[in-house]
Amino acid sequence: MTQKTILAIDLKSFYASCECIDRNLDPFTTPLIVADKSRGKGTIVLAVSPYLKNLGIPSRCRVYDVPNIPNLIFAQPRMERYIQLSVKVLSIYLDYVDITDMHVYSVDEAFLDVTNYLKGRNMTPTQFARAIIKDIKNKTGLTVTCGIGENLFTAKVAMDIEAKHKKDFLAHWTYDDIKSKLWNLTPLSKMWGIGSHLERRLNALGMYTVGDIACADPYFLKRKLGVIGEEIYSHANGIDKADIKKPYTPSSSCLGIGQVLLRDYLPLEGELIIREEIEELILRMRKKNFFACGFSIGVQYKDNTGFNKQVKLDNPTRSSKVISDLLLDIYFKNVNRDNYLRGVFIQAFKLTPSSSYQTDLFSTLEEFDKEEDFYKVEEDIHSLYGKKSLFKATALLDNSTYFKRINQIGGHNK
Numbered sequence: 001m002t003q004k005t006i007l008a009i010d011l012k013s014f015y016a017s018c019e020c021i022d023r024n025l026d027p028f029t030t031p032l033i034v035a036d037k038s039r040g041k042g043t044i045v046l047a048v049s050p051y052l053k054n055l056g057i058p059s060r061c062r063v064y065d066v067p068n069i070p071n072l073i074f075a076q077p078r079m080e081r082y083i084q085l086s087v088k089v090l091s092i093y094l095d096y097v098d099i100t101d102m103h104v105y106s107v108d109e110a111f112l113d114v115t116n117y118l119k120g121r122n123m124t125p126t127q128f129a130r131a132i133i134k135d136i137k138n139k140t141g142l143t144v145t146c147g148i149g150e151n152l153f154t155a156k157v158a159m160d161i162e163a164k165h166k167k168d169f170l171a172h173w174t175y176d177d178i179k180s181k182l183w184n185l186t187p188l189s190k191m192w193g194i195g196s197h198l199e200r201r202l203n204a205l206g207m208y209t210v211g212d213i214a215c216a217d218p219y220f221l222k223r224k225l226g227v228i229g230e231e232i233y234s235h236a237n238g239i240d241k242a243d244i245k246k247p248y249t250p251s252s253s254c255l256g257i258g259q260v261l262l263r264d265y266l267p268l269e270g271e272l273i274i275r276e277e278i279e280e281l282i283l284r285m286r287k288k289n290f291f292a293c294g295f296s297i298g299v300q301y302k303d304n305t306g307f308n309k310q311v312k313l314d315n316p317t318r319s320s321k322v323i324s325d326l327l328l329d330i331y332f333k334n335v336n337r338d339n340y341l342r343g344v345f346i347q348a349f350k351l352t353p354s355s356s357y358q359t360d361l362f363s364t365l366e367e368f369d370k371e372e373d374f375y376k377v378e379e380d381i382h383s384l385y386g387k388k389s390l391f392k393a394t395a396l397l398d399n400s401t402y403f404k405r406i407n408q409i410g411g412h413n414k
Contacts, residue, residue, distance in 0.1 A: 019075035275394075289353060292317065
C-alpha cells in the first residue's frame with residue numbers, strides 16, 4: 001500500500017488577517033480585533049491579529065476582556081469578504097491537486113492529499129507545501145500554517161501542535177514522531193478530537209496525557225467510552241483510516257437555526273422569533289430535500305440560564321403548522337415568563353430524504369402539495385428578486401429580526 005502524504009493547511013488568524021491586508025497593515029505588528037462593537041461590550045471577539053495572540057489575548061473572548069491597548073483597531077465582521085478570500089485560496093489549492101484530493105474542513109482550513117503529485121513535480125512533501133504557502137502569500141497576502149503527515153490526523157496534529165509555534169509555520173510528522181511529539185501532550189483537550197467533556201471522562205479513568213491513551217487497553221476504552229474510545233486510541237497511536245476521497249456522512253445529521261438577540265426580548269415577543277426561524281428551517285430542509293422526525297428548541301436568558309427540549313415523531317414532516325405547533329407548545333410550557341430572552345435556537349434532526357416520505361393517516365396529499373407549492377413559489381421569487389421582494393407582514397413588526405438576518409452571513413453583517 002502506497003504511503004500517503006497529507007497536508008493540513010490553516011489560514012493564520014484568518015478574519016483578522018483579511019482585515020489587516022485590506023488596510024495595508026501587517027497582521028504580526030498590528031493590534032486588531034474583529035468584533036461588532038455596536039452589539040455591546042459583551043460581544044464575542046471573532047478573531048484577533050497574530051500580534052495580539054502573541055500578547056496572550058485569545059480569539060474567542062468578549063470585547064470587555066480585551067485590555068486597553070494603544071492604537072487598538074476594531075474591525076466589524078465582513079463575512080462576504082472572508083468567503084471571497086477563502087474561495088480564492090481554494091482555487092489556488094486546485095492549481096496543485098484535483099478536487100477529489102481536497103477536503104474543505106472550514107472556511108480557513110483544508111486537507112490536501114498530495115501523494116500522487118510529488119513525483120510529477122519532482123518535489124519532496126516539504127517543497128510541495130512551501131510552494132503552496134508561497135503561492136497563497138503572493139496572491140492573497142495571507143500567511144499559512146501547514147502540517148504534513150501520513151494521514152489526516154497526523155497532518156492535523158503536526159499543524160496544531162508544532163507548526164503553529166515555528167517561525168516558518170511548517171511541520172512534517174511521520175509515524176515515528178508520534179511517541180516523542182504527541183504522547184507527552186497534556187491537557188488532553190489540546191489534541192484534535194478531544195473536547196473538554198471527553199477530557200474529563202478520560203481524566204476520571206486516570207488518563208492525563210496522550211501516551212496514557214496510547215498505552216491503554218483498547219477494549220477497555222471502547223467499553224467505557226463507546227466507539228469514540230476506539231477512535232482516540234487509534235489516533236493516539238498515529239493511526240487514521242479516513243480517506244479524503246470518501247465523502248463524510250455523519251451518523252446523526254441535523255439542520256439548525258439560531259440567533260443571539262441584540263436586545264432583551266419579553267417571552268411573548270419570542271413567539272415571532274420562533275415562527276421566523278421555523279420558516280427559515282423549512283426552506284433549508286426543502287433545499288436539501290429533507291423531512292425530519294425530531295425537532296428541538298433551546299432558549300438562552302439574559303442571565304445565561306435557559307432550557308433545551310426536544311420532541312420525536314413517528315412520521316417525518318416539514319409542515320409549517322406541525323412544526324410550529326410542536327415547538328411553540330414546548331416553548332410556552334417551559335419559558336420563564338419573568339426573564340428576558342437573549343437567544344433562541346431550533347433544530348431538525350433524524351432527517352429523512354424526501355424520496356422516502358409518506359403522508360400519515362391524518363394528512364392528505366392535497367394539503368402537502370399545497371404547502372410545497374407555496375414554498376416553491378416563494379423560493380422562485382426570492383431567487384429572482386431577493387428576500388426583500390416577498391415577506392410576511394409580521395417582518396415589519398419591531399420585534400421581528402427578518403430584515404437583520406437576510407443581510408447577514410453566519411449572524412454577522414455581510
